Amino acid sequence: MKNLYVLNDGFEMPKIGFGTYNEEFKDNKEAILQAIDCGYRFFDTASLYETERSLGNAIKESGISRSEVIIETKLWIDEMGEKNAKAALERSLNRLQTDYIDIYMIHWPRQTGAENENWKELDIETWKAMEGFVHDGRVGRLGLSNFLPHHLKNILENCTILPVADQLELHPGHSQEAAVQYCKKNDILPMAWSPLGRGRENVFAGNEMLRFLADKYGKSVQQISLRFLIQKEILPIPKASTRKHMEANLDVFDFELSEDEVSMITCMPQTAWMGEHPDIHIPTRKSNPDNV
Ligand SMILES: NC(=O)c1ccc[n+]([C@@H]2O[C@H](COP(=O)([O-])OP(=O)(O)OC[C@H]3O[C@@H](n4cnc5c(N)ncnc54)[C@H](OP(=O)(O)O)[C@@H]3O)[C@@H](O)[C@H]2O)c1
Numbered sequence: 001m002k003n004l005y006v007l008n009d010g011f012e013m014p015k016i017g018f019g020t021y022n023e024e025f026k027d028n029k030e031a032i033l034q035a036i037d038c039g040y041r042f043f044d045t046a047s048l049y050e051t052e053r054s055l056g057n058a059i060k061e062s063g064i065s066r067s068e069v070i071i072e073t074k075l076w077i078d079e080m081g082e083k084n085a086k087a088a089l090e091r092s093l094n095r096l097q098t099d100y101i102d103i104y105m106i107h108w109p110r111q112t113g114a115e116n117e118n119w120k121e122l123d124i125e126t127w128k129a130m131e132g133f134v135h136d137g138r139v140g141r142l143g144l145s146n147f148l149p150h151h152l153k154n155i156l157e158n159c160t161i162l163p164v165a166d167q168l169e170l171h172p173g174h175s176q177e178a179a180v181q182y183c184k185k186n187d188i189l190p191m192a193w194s195p196l197g198r199g200r201e202n203v204f205a206g207n208e209m210l211r212f213l214a215d216k217y218g219k220s221v222q223q224i225s226l227r228f229l230i231q232k233e234i235l236p237i238p239k240a241s242t243r244k245h246m247e248a249n250l251d252v253f254d255f256e257l258s259e260d261e262v263s264m265i266t267c268m269p270q271t272a273w274m275g276e277h278p279d280i281h282i283p284t285r286k287s288n289p290d291n292v
Contacts, residue, residue: 003253005235007164008187009141011102013070015230016250017042019193019239025051031241032058036069038246044167044191044237046074046107047092048285050292056097066098074107074145076285080122085129089138091289104130105143105167109151114279123151124158131161143167145193146278149182156186167191170234172210172225173203173271180234192229194274195236196222203272209264217255220248227252228265 004012018040024031032043032055045051052073059069073096079088093099106126110119133139144155145167155163166183168176170192183190197203204210204221214221222238226249229236240246257265276283 005189005233007141007189008162009164011141011164013189013235014040014042015235016040016226016252017044017070017072017191017235017237018246019237020045020049020051020055021239022049022051024241025049025054027054029054029058029061033062034243035240035246036062036064038243039250040246041068042070042072042237044072044193045096046076046105047079047088047289047292048074048076048107048283050287052092052095053097053292056095060097070102071096071098072103072105072143073101074105075126076289077108077111077282078285079289080106080111080126082125082129085126085133088289089133093138095292100138100140102140103143103165104133104139104141105145105165106130106147107145108282109144109147109278110282113282119151120154123154127155127159131159134161143191144188146276148179148278151278152182152186152188162186163188165189165191165235167193167237169194169274169276170229170236171195171197171204171272172207172228172265173197173268174273175266177266180232184233190234192234192236195229195238196225197272198239198274207268207271209268213257213261213265217257219252219255223248223252224257224265227255227257228262231257231262232266 018035073092075088141164143165144163180190210221213224226236238249
């Protein structure tokens with residue numbers, strides 16, 4: 001297995017990234033500095049998380065050059081539309097203390113719930129503005145987040161720059177096969193958010209099949225989850241605030257699940273969904289974006 005993913009524009013990515021959502025990283029660069037020290041080079045943040053500034057601070061203090069790290073961030077729903085997107089990019093660049101973002105995403109496909117029919121126009125207007133950021137060199141490439149096939153189709157039918165990736169909640173028990181397959185058919189890399197189910201309810205640890213595989217390979221259930229995603233050619237972005245977890249999450253390249261085992265996990269009963277349907281559940285931002 002190659003150690004890198006190649007995006008549809010030829011850009012190479014490590015097979016695991018580092019998630020920075022969120023409390024542990026707000027106003028705190030230390031955990032991100034540790035992640036850099038452990039070897040992570042691809043960092044996921046978002047305007048919503050309020051961790052862009054910590055990431056920028058950590059990269060500066062680490063002494064590694066900007067070109068050695070891949071920064072992915074996202075504009076939030078209150079930053080959609082041409083004018084807002086321009087202001088959002090300025091704010092993100094400022095907080096990250098950089099003059100370019102490697103991957104810039106629309107965080108959520110809809111500003112309001114399913115009763116609002118105008119989301120398609122707003123997504124396109126936002127995407128067109130973001131294409132401008134690629135043309136002026138402040139953004140390397142564009143991606144999407146929480147876009148299901150019907151949202152992706154709207155972008156694909158109207159874009160001049162293809163999205164390179166779509167970030168979705170993906171983990172054992174929440175495989176979203178329809179969305180993953182749609183991405184693959186269109187050469188869009190699926191990325192997995194909450195690849196460890198955000199550690200909720202001991203969901204994975206209590207799962208008999210995942211425990212069996214963990215024992216078989218001498219790994220933790222979390223490592224089985226990451227390995228499963230990688231073998232499905234999905235890029236997981238686990239978050240960890242302890243060094244032990246940071247290291248464990250990179251230690252998933254010395255074993256291989258069989259095809260049958262990947263299929264078993266893919267087909268396991270649905271569990272541990274965060275409950276945030278992109279068309280129905282629209283999270284709210286707590287802070288004013290100008291003040292974070
Ligand atoms: N696009 C979106 O809408 C969206 C939504 C949510 C998240 N995300 C992105 O996805 C990233 C990851 O998702 P997430 O933060 O929700 O959760 P996650 O990565 O699924 O889970 C994080 C939890 O797992 C624990 N953990 C990490 N490594 C572990 C290991 N090896 N063994 C046992 N426990 C381990 C962490 O503990 P410690 O902290 O104690 O180490 C933490 O409690 C986020 O940080 C964010 O960048 C994107």
